[in-house]
Amino acid sequence: MNSNDTTQHVPAQLIIASRESRLAMWQATHVRDRLAALYPQCQIEILGMTTRGDQILDKTLSKVGGKGLFVKELEVAMADGRAHLAVHSLKDVPMELPEGFELAAILEREDPRDAFVSNDFDTLAALPAGSIVGTSSLRRQALIASRYPQLVIKPLRGNLDTRLSKLDRGDYAAIILAAAGLKRLGLTRRIRAYLEPEDSLPAAGQGAMAIEILSGNAAGFDVRAMLAPLNHIHTAQAVQAERKVSQVFGASCQIPLAAHATVDGDTLHLRAMVGTPDGRRSAYAEASGPAALPEAVGELAAQKLAAQDAEGILAECRAAAAGDV
Numbered sequence: 639m640n641s642n643d644t645t646q647h648v649p650a651q652l653i654i655a656s657r658e659s660r661l662a663m664w665q666a667t668h669v670r671d672r673l674a675a676l677y678p679q680c681q682i683e684i685l686g687m688t689t690r691g692d693q694i695l696d697k698t699l700s701k702v703g704g705k706g707l708f709v710k711e712l713e714v715a716m717a718d719g720r721a722h723l724a725v726h727s728l729k730d731v732p733m734e735l736p737e738g739f740e741l742a743a744i745l746e747r748e749d750p751r752d753a754f755v756s757n758d759f760d761t762l763a764a765l766p767a768g769s770i771v772g773t774s775s776l777r778r779q780a781l782i783a784s785r786y787p788q789l790v791i792k793p794l795r796g797n798l799d800t801r802l803s804k805l806d807r808g809d810y811a812a813i814i815l816a817a818a819g820l821k822r823l824g825l826t827r828r829i830r831a832y833l834e835p836e837d838s839l840p841a842a843g844q845g846a847m848a849i850e851i852l853s854g855n856a857a858g859f860d861v862r863a864m865l866a867p868l869n870h871i872h873t874a875q876a877v878q879a880e881r882k883v884s885q886v887f888g889a890s891c892q893i894p895l896a897a898h899a900t901v902d903g904d905t906l907h908l909r910a911m912v913g914t915p916d917g918r919r920s921a922y923a924e925a926s927g928p929a930a931l932p933e934a935v936g937e938l939a940a941q942k943l944a945a946q947d948a949e950g951i952l953a954e955c956r957a958a959a960a961g962d963v
């Protein structure tokens with residue numbers, strides 16, 4: 639057999655585990671359609687599931703256990719043989735996956751920027767003093783606190799539709815959301831302004847989708863090889879560099895941390911930031927290097943942050959989080 643001939647390995651059925659939010663379902667459907675085009679003989683289905691992260695709507699995620707809450711149930715479904723792959727927003731995937739799981743493909747990134755969404759105002763700068771801005775991201779909170787100290791930040795949880803309805807009923811003057819989610823759901827018209835990476839450096843992995851699988855050929859066929867055509871090399875390199883920075887600082891949702899990379903030919907450019915939630919202290923670094931060695935570029939940026947007392951900043955974050963309970 640020719641090694642390029644994968645047809646013999648294609649199973650009759652493939653099951654995709656997904657959260658049930660509209661964005662998660664859009665993403666899972668996108669993956670299903672692309673796989674269906676590649677493997678017309680395979681029947682592909684989506685198994686929708688509610689995760690603990692979806693159920694907890696009243697607290698800031700950082701206080702209830704962080705990102706893992708959105709992926710655990712999907713991993714259990716794969717381990718039980720109820721699904722072969724899981725589609726995630728990469729931003730929600732913890733840096734360290736549980737033993738036995740791996741990311742098999744990273745899809746081409748959508749717009750990585752944060753978006754300013756408001757019914758009455760055009761930009762953050764246009765908001766009157768005392769305006770309430772909704773975000774539950776410590777990274778976005780730190781940015782707003784440092785640049786717009788006259789604004790009041792209030793937590794905002796729930797899926798995209800829930801967040802938009804809280805804005806529409808007047809709980810907030812404006813909210814900050816990832817542009818990627820709004821664009822995927824056809825809600826681009828809700829975006830009043832984009833926060834450029836210079837002003838609001840995106841979170842590691844923002845705008846990218848990841849496909850997680852069980853390592854090895856647990857199901858008796860090579861899922862990883864089937865997903866390989868969906869992997870977007872430049873996005874994969876960029877997010878590896880970004881996630882390295884997060885990993886070095888043991889990032890949980892409790893740290894305002896941003897990392898954003900772009901790949902230009904063979905070169906990867908990475909920008910990274912850590913700060914305190916009150917926006918008073920931050921460290922910022924840039925690093926460039928071979929796109930083929932993304933983790934090395936990530937480590938270089940992390941070293942530059944460390945040289946600006948990133949550890950001291952993180953210690954302050956931990957103290958703030960502990961004092962908050």
Ligand SMILES: NCc1[nH]cc(CCC(=O)O)c1CC(=O)O
Pocket residue numbers: 727728729730814815816818819843844845846847
């Ligand atoms: N934390 C929730 C989350 N995870 C991924 C996205 C948006 C889509 C993406 O970044 O791929 C969002 C919503 C948001 O931050 O506004």
